[in-house]
Every structure is written in structure tokens, then in C-alpha cells.
Amino acid sequence: MNASTRSISSLLLVALLCSAQWGLAATYRLSDPEADLIGSGYWVTVQENETLLDIARRHDIGQEEILLANPGVDRWLPTPGSRVFIPARYVLPAAERKGLILNLPEMRLYYFVSPEEVATYPVSIGRMDWKTPLGKARIVRKQKSPSWYPPESVKKEAAASGETVPDVVPPGPDNPLGAYALRLNLPGYLIHGTNKPYGVGMRVTHGCVRLLPEDIEELFHKVRVNTQVQIVNQPVKVGWLDGVLYLEVHPPVEEHLEAREDMLRYALEVIYQELEKHPAILIGANVKKAIEEQNGVPLVISRKTDEPPMPIRNPVFD
Template sequence: MVLFLHTFSVSAVEYQLPSHGSRIIGKNLTHITEKSEDLESIAAKYNVGFLALIAANPGISPHLVEPGTFIKIPQQLILPVVDYEGIVVNLAELRLYYFEKGKNNVHVFPIGIGRVGRETPLMTTRIRTKRENPTWRPTKEIRKEYLEREIELPAVVPPGPDNPLGTHALRLDYGAGEYLIHGTNKDFGIGLRVSSGCIRMRPTDIVWLFDKSRVGETVKIINQAVKISVEPDGAVFVEAHRPLSRTKEERDKRLVSRPDDLLTEWLGDDSLHAKRYRATLAVQSGIPVEVGTMPL
């Protein structure tokens, strides 16, 4: 178990790609609080998402954590089933992966995505343009939504502290170009479904990605709520996240991914391994759990 006190802080989380046959990267950390803290501030210190930290620490109040509490930091994960290139966004886990060209590593960032009714679409596209100090031109639909909340948005929001796009933005070559990967002028919302469809990053993270990425680079947005890895020794690991709600009614319900029939059969339908697999899907800790072993 790796322990850190409350003074520990990081910006980007970089991982070496796993050896052949494995898809697990990183190790979970344990943060011990020395004073009263909240999970949002702890998430920011370790650059993980707010909901991810809540899922990994059930039973702990997100708003007030007592001194001496052990907080699990979910930094071990299973890579999604994709080509390891460019930018990959997995909506279900609220993470962005950046695979550097020619390097054996991946950088992982927590993100905010589109809320219910304003979902971030699945896509395979590329970066159309990069803008430093972007101007925000809210759509008619967004301005109408704000008016319903008695907030009148201007047609154009110039660069500055009131601009919700933050200081840097990557425009995606999808649709009419209305979807961006951008920063934020707020200190909350990373690791949540809060945007109007764009992908939101912490200010330091978008600056890093802006500098590293290039126009024309591949961007793939996927939705994999359950990730599975069969390791070289036959150990089967499952990482389960809550499936995305598609309606306001679903938002208040407990959604669980359906077990994969083939994996259940391999584990043995009524075996302890299969039961552990189904329990992992139900708990949705967002942390890789060893559920059994496959015959080699």
C-alpha cells in the first residue's frame, strides 16, 4: 500500500504502457488526511475525478472527511479497448487518455462531459483547430437554456476570467465544429457530467494537452463502462463504472451493466468467480478487481 499525507500534490498522471498481454497500468494510492478535507480538494491534489474518488471510497462523506481517514486514490486502471494513439475519451469513466506518438507511455486526465440532455457524442475525428485565449459564442439553444434560469448570455464572450472555455481550446472536426476540448474558469466540475456537450479539463491539464497535441491528431470518443483484462498469468480483472444515464429518470436510478455471457461461462456460471464478477459490476468502484482465473 502506497501512503501519502495531505501535502502531496501532482499535475499530470503519466503511466508506462503495460507489457505485452496486459492492459493494467498504475497503482492505487492511499491518502491519509491530517486535517478536515473534502473529496473535491483531494481529487484535485491527485488529479483524479470527483465521482471516481467517491466511487472508490463508499461510505465517506464527500464534503467533510475527518482527520486520519484513509482515502483510496484510484490510479490503477485498465486501458480501454482502442488503438493506442492520439486522444481517447472514455465517457463512462470520465477520463481522457493521451498516447504520445513514438513513446511507450500514456497520460490520463479526469474530465467533465455533457450532462443528461446535452450528451457528448461518440465519435472518431481529429483536432480541427487550436485556440489560445478562445472566444466563446454560445449557441441559440444554450442561450435559451440560460434564459430559462433567468441568466442572459451575450452573443460573444471574449477571452478572460468570465469565459467558461478557460485559456485554451481544441476544436474537434465533428459536425459543425461545435464540440471542444477546453479548460474552465471554475474550480469545480471535473469528473462530473456538467457541460453542454464539450469536454472540460482542469486549467493546467488543458495547457499540457494543448502544447503536446497537434492539428489533425486523432480523437476517439468511446463509452466503455466495463473494462476487462485477462493478464498473462490468466488472472481476470474487471473495472466497472456506472453506465451513463440517458434520461432524467435514469439519472436517479441504479444502473448496472449486463454481465458478458462468454466471460460468465468461462468463469463458471454459478462459481464463486462468476459471483465475484457480478458483484464487481454492481459495486461499480471504478477500480480493477481480480474476479477469477482463466485456464492458460
């Protein structure tokens, strides 16, 4: 077993042990502080009367995540006995490894329990007209069984559709905040649960960050008031593991015009910034594949310098 295989195996073992102990969310221990990847993708078999969304929730994967990783698979009627890929490998966002990091295009939250230990959860984020803000924030209050006080903007939206929204929704099964809420120092923004768990992993909220009920319960009991929250917009992530560079690409959020108009140029800028720090030989075909598919699955895009060289005329289209 080589060093790369040992690293992946140990990360997966920790994830499985922690999942069994704490629920569905995966927690990874970074034995190498320079490593940028966690987890490992794997295949599962579809059971009778099981939807793709059932599989996603059982493995703590968001709805868009599992759809992108399994193109052509019907979300409601996957074929029993067929195999579905669980995209449970992640390049860590380029951000300070501290507190909570939310990457909007990925619709995934990372919680650094310590610099060596990180948990990750799928989330829903705000729609284009209800954008989740970028930048740094912090948790200022933790609430169990919160009441929901719909803001005027939500009431106006409901009124435009001929509906009414009460001034307050008490705790219970009809409360869209779920059973737990973490309030940020950004007025009106929360990290909370939901009474519609199958919407997690989509862009459906009014700006808040929505987690699965089992995930917010776990996070609520772990995170502390004043924990830092970094909200980033990184449709392209690159990272190293055992001297090899990986590329992970997600569909950019609608309002990220720079990435949407020319994803190739945007991705190459991110890649070359990394290569300035750590030179490597690119595998152009894999760069192209990741950019074309945008499925969130990390791909190896470099070879170690001691491997047999291959002529690369164009680092993207070879």
C-alpha cells in the same frame, strides 16, 4: 518480488516520476504491449481543513471517481486523520491505442503519446440533454486564451431561467473555456479547460469535454492538430495483466438503456467475449462484487490455469 509486483511497481514509478516532472497528470509506460492495465490505487491521509475534492484534484482524480471509490466519506468534511482511497488504476479502453480516447461513463481521457506511453486525465462530459457524441473525430485547431461564443441553444436555456448570455465571452477568469481549447471537426464540440475546476469529473457540460486547468495546459502543449479522438461508451472494461483478467465497472450513462436495465447481462457479454480469446477460470464472487459496486476500481476476476482449481458452479454467484 514476482512478475506481477514488478510490473505494478514499474508502472507506478514511471507515473510518479512523470507526475513530478509534468504536473499532476500521470503518464505510464507500457513495457508489455499486451498489458491492459496501468497505474495503482493507493491510500492517503486526510489533512486538516481538506475536502475530498481537494484530495481528488491534487491526485488528478475526478469528483465522481473519488466519491464512488470512497462511499460514506463526506465530500466536504472528511475526518482529518482518516484514510481516503485514490482509485488510480485503470483498465485501458477497448479501442485503437492511438491519439485520444474518451470513455464517457468513466469520465476519463487517455492520450497515447506512443503505443508504449499513455497519459490519463479526468474530464467532465455533456449532460443527458447535451450528449457528447460517440465515434471518431480529430483535432482541427488549437487555441490559447480562446473566446467563447455561446450557441443559440445555450442562450435559449439561459433565457428559460430568466438569465441572459452575451454573444461573446472574452478570455479571462469568467470564460468557461478556461485558458486552452482543442477544437474538434465536430461542429460546436471542444476539449477545453474550465473556470470551475471542482466540477471536473461530473456530467455537467453542454456536450464539450472539460479538463482541469493544469491538465488541459499539459495536454495542449503535447497534442498535435489532426490527432485522432475516439469517443467510446464502455461502462464495463476488461483487461489482462500478467495472465490475470481484471474487471472494471462504472455506472452507465443515463441514456445507455441496455446497460442500465441489466448490467449483469451486459457485463457477462463483455467478459465472455474476452474469454473466447483467452480462456481463464473466473472468480465469480469478484465478478458479482464489481457489478454490484460499480465503483470503477479494477478487480481480479480470474485465476491462472496453473493455480489450484476451485469448483465454480455459477461463474457469477459463487
